[in-house]
Amino acid sequence: MSSTKARRTRLSLREERTALLFIAPFILGFLVLNFLPLFYSIFLSLVNFNELGARRTNEFIGLKNYARIFGDRLALAAYVRSFYFTAIYVGGIIILSLFLALLLNRSLYLRVPCRTMIYMPYVANVIAVSMVWAIVLNPFEGPVNALLKLFGVAEESLPMWLLGVKSALPTVAAIKIWRNLAFQTIVFLAALQEVPRELYECAEIDGAGWWKKFYRITLPMISPTMFFLVVVTIIGSFKSLALVKGLTGGGPGSATRIITLFVYEQAIRYSYYSYANALACLLFVFILIITLLQWKAQKLWVHY
Amino acid sequence: MNKHVLLRLTIAALALLLPMAAFAGGAQEQTAEEEPILTFFANSKYYSDNTTITRNKAFEAETGIKVEMQLVPGEDADFYDKTDISIMGGDKTDCIRLTNPINIARYVDAGFLMPLDDILAEIGYDAEAVYGKFLKRYDGQLLYLPYEQSIHSVYFNKAIFDSAGVAYPQTPWTWDDYVATAKKLTDTSNGVYGSYFVNWEYYYYMLARQRSICAYKEGGSSNYDHPAFKESLQFMNDLGTVHKVQPTYLEYQAKKMQWDTWAATGDFGMICIGSWFTGLLTDLVTYPRDWDWGIVETPAAGANGKNNLMAGGVWSILKNAKHPKNAARYISWVSENSYKYAGGIPARVNLTPQEVQDLLGGIAEKSSGSVTVQELKAALLANTLGIVDEKICGPRVREYSDIIAQEGEMYLSGEQSLDDTIRIIKERADQILAESSS
Numbered sequence: 001m002s003s004t005k006a007r008r009t010r011l012s013l014r015e016e017r018t019a020l021l022f023i024a025p026f027i028l029g030f031l032v033l034n035f036l037p038l039f040y041s042i043f044l045s046l047v048n049f050n051e052l053g054a055r056r057t058n059e060f061i062g063l064k065n066y067a068r069i070f071g072d073r074l075a076l077a078a079y080v081r082s083f084y085f086t087a088i089y090v091g092g093i094i095i096l097s098l099f100l101a102l103l104l105n106r107s108l109y110l111r112v113p114c115r116t117m118i119y120m121p122y123v124a125n126v127i128a129v130s131m132v133w134a135i136v137l138n139p140f141e142g143p144v145n146a147l148l149k150l151f152g153v154a155e156e157s158l159p160m161w162l163l164g165v166k167s168a169l170p171t172v173a174a175i176k177i178w179r180n181l182a183f184q185t186i187v188f189l190a191a192l193q194e195v196p197r198e199l200y201e202c203a204e205i206d207g208a209g210w211w212k213k214f215y216r217i218t219l220p221m222i223s224p225t226m227f228f229l230v231v232v233t234i235i236g237s238f239k240s241l242a243l244v245k246g247l248t249g250g251g252p253g254s255a256t257r258i259i260t261l262f263v264y265e266q267a268i269r270y271s272y273y274s275y276a277n278a279l280a281c282l283l284f285v286f287i288l289i290i291t292l293l294q295w296k297a298q299k300l301w302v303h304y
Numbered sequence: 305m306n307k308h309v310l311l312r313l314t315i316a317a318l319a320l321l322l323p324m325a326a327f328a329g330g331a332q333e334q335t336a337e338e339e340p341i342l343t344f345f346a347n348s349k350y351y352s353d354n355t356t357i358t359r360n361k362a363f364e365a366e367t368g369i370k371v372e373m374q375l376v377p378g379e380d381a382d383f384y385d386k387t388d389i390s391i392m393g394g395d396k397t398d399c400i401r402l403t404n405p406i407n408i409a410r411y412v413d414a415g416f417l418m419p420l421d422d423i424l425a426e427i428g429y430d431a432e433a434v435y436g437k438f439l440k441r442y443d444g445q446l447l448y449l450p451y452e453q454s455i456h457s458v459y460f461n462k463a464i465f466d467s468a469g470v471a472y473p474q475t476p477w478t479w480d481d482y483v484a485t486a487k488k489l490t491d492t493s494n495g496v497y498g499s500y501f502v503n504w505e506y507y508y509y510m511l512a513r514q515r516s517i518c519a520y521k522e523g524g525s526s527n528y529d530h531p532a533f534k535e536s537l538q539f540m541n542d543l544g545t546v547h548k549v550q551p552t553y554l555e556y557q558a559k560k561m562q563w564d565t566w567a568a569t570g571d572f573g574m575i576c577i578g579s580w581f582t583g584l585l586t587d588l589v590t591y592p593r594d595w596d597w598g599i600v601e602t603p604a605a606g607a608n609g610k611n612n613l614m615a616g617g618v619w620s621i622l623k624n625a626k627h628p629k630n631a632a633r634y635i636s637w638v639s640e641n642s643y644k645y646a647g648g649i650p651a652r653v654n655l656t657p658q659e660v661q662d663l664l665g666g667i668a669e670k671s672s673g674s675v676t677v678q679e680l681k682a683a684l685l686a687n688t689l690g691i692v693d694e695k696i697c698g699p700r701v702r703e704y705s706d707i708i709a710q711e712g713e714m715y716l717s718g719e720q721s722l723d724d725t726i727r728i729i730k731e732r733a734d735q736i737l738a739e740s741s742s
């Protein structure tokens with residue numbers, strides 16, 4: 001009996017070692033490519049690496065870079081813009097992707113081509129997307145405003161889209177929604193297809209209408225998926241950079257200078273490497289707090 | 305330890321170590337005798353430019369040193385953002401071309417450039433004799449060689465003048481004359497505008513520079529509250545929105561107009577730009593055209609603004625250069641000879657009158673009869689205008705310039721009043737300058 005137990009222990013030990021060997025490349029990659037840069041970023045935010053090349057001193061200055069953020073109105077405005085952008089983007093993409101998934105989950109004429117078309121922007125190159133939208137939304141010669149004019153919108157009321165200070169950020173958010181819609185839609189679709197048909201049949205027997213079925217069955221059943229999507233979409237939204245840089249470069253003025261672009265400029269353009277890392281670390285803290293709050297709040301609306 | 309586990313660990317270790325060994329193999333010790341290779345950073349446009357390729361081939365034929373361009377995607381600011389990181393990361397590329405005073409100041413400040421006196425002496429090159437007054441020293445050290453003087457002038461499209469029945473510009477003239485001429489040329493029903501200014505921030509303060517107004521006060525704060533800066537920004541705005549002689553700022557942005565749109569389209573009457581622009585107008589492969597062009601001196605900014613704008617590009621050797629001697633040969637050769645391939649005016653003091661005549665004659669010849677040597681000389685070299693730097697220059701100049709660009713953009717797009725714009729530029733610039741001095 002004891003020799004069997006010992007053999008089993010040796011076997012499980014060997015299996016554990018093999019398992020460790022298999023996950024070692026990932027662990028190593030994670031440590032080198034994620035963990036170390038994270039700590040290096042925190043370290044950089046505490047020193048004075050705010051000059052290019054030979055002029056940098058690298059002396060330890062504690063929290064001075066963090067204190068500087070709260071006196072920098074441009075940095076604070078960039079954080080606020082990021083929150084505004086996230087509110088539009090996350091709200092828009094969750095509602096729209098759920099709507100599309102509901103449509104695609106039904107018997108729909110040309111369902112396969114529709115799915116393909118929804119997925120196409122997701123694999124398109126960001127810069128190509130930026131170019132195309134800049135042409136489409138050209139306020140003077142673009143087809144969108146030409147169409148609006150045909151519908152009787154007065155010349156002076158036509159939106160400036162990416163060139164208007166008030167309209168630029170929502171326009172960028174809308175383009176990002178269009179581009180990333182596919183991922184959310186596919187995940188929602190998978191969740192919808194997992195909802196047991198019997199639940200709907202029972203509800204129908206009880207006389208429930210479309211809205212009641214959606215509100216009482218669909219939403220609770222897909223709530224874990226929705227929770228996952230909301231969390232990853234918020235994180236992804238705060239990290240947006242390429243599309244904003246490609247579409248507006250932060251302009252007009254600073255209207256679309258969200259915090260990631262601001263961090264990029266502080267580091268790469270002006271060589272304030274430590275200050276940029278402090279900004280990025282603070283953004284990390286904000287995202288962490290938001291994620292923790294969501295984690296706590298899930299008890300109120302997520303049904304496992 | 306189990307034999308199989310040991311084997312797996314060995315394979316895993318090899319798999320990790322082999323790529324590292326391969327990367328480590330890339331770093332080679334510099335030998336006393338350099339291999340006949342020279343490398344420099346080139347942006348996308350420069351990399352594929354016909355004149356760059358032809359010029360490099362000429363250098364290779366003359367010296368036997370092979371030129372390898374290190375392609376860095378992006379243009380201007382993006383290009384230098386990337387080269388900054390490469391150099392800090394220990395990149396061993398030999399040379400870089402710095403195209404404007406802002407980038408030159410940054411690279412000098414950062415200590416990225418190799419002092420040239422010793423290395424030039426080693427190859428027997430006398431820079432003083434060639435560039436004289438155009439050389440600049442930092443703490444007594446020579447850090448770069450100038451390859452051009454980019455002198456501003458107004459280029460005009462003769463076909464547009466002829467078709468509008470307007471006489472070619474007469475000099476000396478002022479910006480009021482320029483606007484009056486542009487108005488006569490503008491025919492928006494045919495898509496023709498009399499004027500074109502590239503959306504570069506130094507045009508926002510062009511009139512102030514022509515009057516030699518500095519962007520910094522003596523105490524080190526911003527001088528942007530000087531009335532000349534306000535007048536200059538308003539002038540740039542009025543060209544599009546009041547006089548309607550060129551596309552408005554918003555149209556310019558919406559149509560994604562570029563620095564070479566004037567040469568590429570033939571839809572604009574005049575453009576005021578540096579003499580490097582002759583390189584575009586004489587390159588009929590990249591910019592084919594069926595119209596002639598002319599050239600006249602830059603208009604004066606009133607009685608106290610009789611100055612022309614000038615900038616200059618330079619070639620330098622990077623501090624980590626792998627082939628410093630080859631780099632010295634290249635930058636001295638290219639700085640002397642660049643104008644023969646790309647057009648423009650070299651920053652040389654040793655050109656004989658005959659060489660000046662040949663230089664201008666070469667441009668005139670390549671212009672396919674558009675301009676004469678006398679016209680080029682009058683516009684670029686022999687006129688009544690003084691010379692000032694086209695860009696502001698001083699502490700935190702890159703941020704200062706970006707502030708001017710960002711806030712100027714707000715005014716030009718109609719989102720911010722002129723007074724607010726000037727006030728905000730001054731406040732923001734004062735803030736960064738105060739941080740810089742503390």
